[in-house]
Amino acid sequence: MVRGWAAAVCGPALFYYHEDFSTRLVEWLELMRAQGFSQVFLHVTEVHPNIIKVLRHYTQEGFVEVTDYTYPSPYLNDPDLRSEVLAPPCVLSDLKSERAVLVHYNRVPPGPRIRHTYGAGQQWSIDTNFGHARLEPMISASRVWVMVERSKMLAQENVYFNDCILRHMHRYRFIAHFDPDEVPILLKHDNFTHLLDDLMASQKGKTPPGYNFQLTFFYDNLDPHEEAADVPHYLWALRHTLRQAPHETNPYPNRYKSLFDMNTVRGIYSHTTLVCLSGPCDFDRSRSVSNDTGLIAHYRNMCGKKCMKNTLHDLTLLKYKKQVGARVLKVLSTLQLL
Numbered sequence: 439m440v441r442g443w444a445a446a447v448c449g450p451a452l453f454y455y456h457e458d459f460s461t462r463l464v465e466w467l468e469l470m471r472a473q474g475f476s477q478v479f480l481h482v483t484e485v486h487p488n489i490i491k492v493l494r495h496y497t498q499e500g501f502v503e504v505t506d507y508t509y510p511s512p513y514l515n516d517p518d519l520r521s522e523v524l525a526p527p528c529v530l531s532d533l534k535s536e537r538a539v540l541v542h543y544n545r546v547p548p549g550p551r552i553r554h555t556y557g558a559g560q561q562w563s564i565d566t567n568f569g570h571a572r573l574e575p576m577i578s579a580s581r582v583w584v585m586v587e588r589s590k591m592l593a594q595e596n597v598y599f600n601d602c603i604l605r606h607m608h609r610y611r612f613i614a615h616f617d618p619d620e621v622p623i624l625l626k627h628d629n630f631t632h633l634l635d636d637l638m639a640s641q642k643g644k645t646p647p648g649y650n651f652q653l654t655f656f657y658d659n660l661d662p663h664e665e666a667a668d669v670p671h672y673l674w675a676l677r678h679t680l681r682q683a684p685h686e687t688n689p690y691p692n693r694y695k696s697l698f699d700m701n702t703v704r705g706i707y708s709h710t711t712l713v714c715l716s717g718p719c720d721f722d723r724s725r726s727v728s729n730d731t732g733l734i735a736h737y738r739n740m741c742g743k744k745c746m747k748n749t750l751h752d753l754t755l756l757k758y759k760k761q762v763g764a765r766v767l768k769v770l771s772t773l774q775l776l
Contacts (some may be wrong), residue, residue, distance in 0.1 A: 443634035444476045445612040445697065448602035450595070451481035451507045452489060452618075455517035459618065460488035460775055461672050466618045467496055468765045469675060472758045473622055474629025475614070479606055481507035481598040484517040491773050505605070507598055596707050607700040614697040615708065616734070621675050622651065623733045623754045630697075633732065637725075646725040647703045647711045648696040651734045656681045656752075657741035663751040672770060673763055676755055678737060683748040695734045696724060 447470055452459075470478050482493065482504050496502035603613050612634060616622070627633040637649060660680040662669065669677045696710045705713030712719055741749070770776045 443612060443631055443638070444610060445474065445614060445630045445634065446606060446610040447475050447478045448599060448606070448613055448615050449478055449480045450617050451483055451598045452485050453483045453517075454485050454489055455483075456486070458486045458488050460486065460492045460773075461770065462674050463489060463492050463618055464769050464775070465673055465675055465762065465766050466621065467492075467502065468762045468769070469621050469755070469758060470616075471501060471765070472629070472762050473624065474631045476610070478502050479505070479602050481505045481602065483507050483509070488773075488775060491775070492769075495769060495773060505598075505601070509594060592708075599706055599708065603698060603700065603703070603706060611700050612697055613700055614695070615706065616695060619737045620653075620695065621735045621737075621755065623654075623735050623752065624731075625733070625754055626731050628757070634697075637727075641725075645699060645702070646723055647714050647719050648698045648724040650694040650696050650710060650724050650726045651732050652726075652729055653693045653695060653734045653736045654682050655738045655741075655745075656735045657745065657749075658737060658739050660741050660746070660749070663753060665753055666756060669756075669759065670763065670767075672766060672776065673759070675735065675737065676759055676762065679751045679753055679756075680741070680749045681735065681752045682745070683750050694726075 452463075467478060478496075478501065480493070480502060483506075485493075493502060493504055497504055599615060603615075606613060612630075614622075614630075622630070624630070624633060627636070638645070656675075656678050657680055658678060660678070662677045663679045666677050666679050671677070694709055696706070698706060698711060702714050703711050703719065704715060705711070705719075710719075710721060711724060714723070735752075735755070767776075
């Protein structure tokens, strides 16, 4: 028997200013709706004009609520500076047949080297002691900001994540946190209302502060399955069906996302609970949802040679193709984004 548990989503603070993420944002919001979430809450900095159009549309119909967010000093707040990490790319060249970019930073503060592995053994690094970036494969401006200012970004995430859950805890008992490049995959249920009903019915003893879902990577650069070949280009998540093989989805730190029970939780970070009513929340108190019940698809840019040998097609999200496809097309057409 379905009791009608209503869940909501707290998303991130959107900072896509030069990157037009509007089409993917529409699909993501419609997938959240299709999976039974009643509302999506977002913090927003200065973003691309098309993203503003999307947010205005969904706030007017009541599905999305937006809270304006400003980064406090000394964090980067100007959208141009934030997106370009204080200075724009100044040199483009080819390096071993790969498009690469040399980004020079005039005002990067001293600090340790930051190294990030990106895709199939490709790396870019920034040595902040010398205030410059090495010649490396092209990466989006927003991604550079995330990597260069990673510790600041993570600190800021905790501010708006917790603002979101505490702001809405009296409206929704269950609140999840997902980013726009993450989509739940429910293998045994059509929506989170049905899933929550089963989770609550099967719980013995004290209810956990959260339900942890394992992250699994889907890859943008791999061709879709033949069953998804006719899916329109504007349905990004539904088209990308190749993911990690099961043996590569074993849990390890930070590879999960949680659905929080706000009857208990009072503080979180991106991946799980931190503070409960009784004090600190131990990870062991949360309940892990089995991989054959639910996963979180995390869409990544590149799949390397090793990855390509260990993938499988997951067509679970295609059960929403008709419903989500029709709604996305209608919204994109209404907003003249096609």
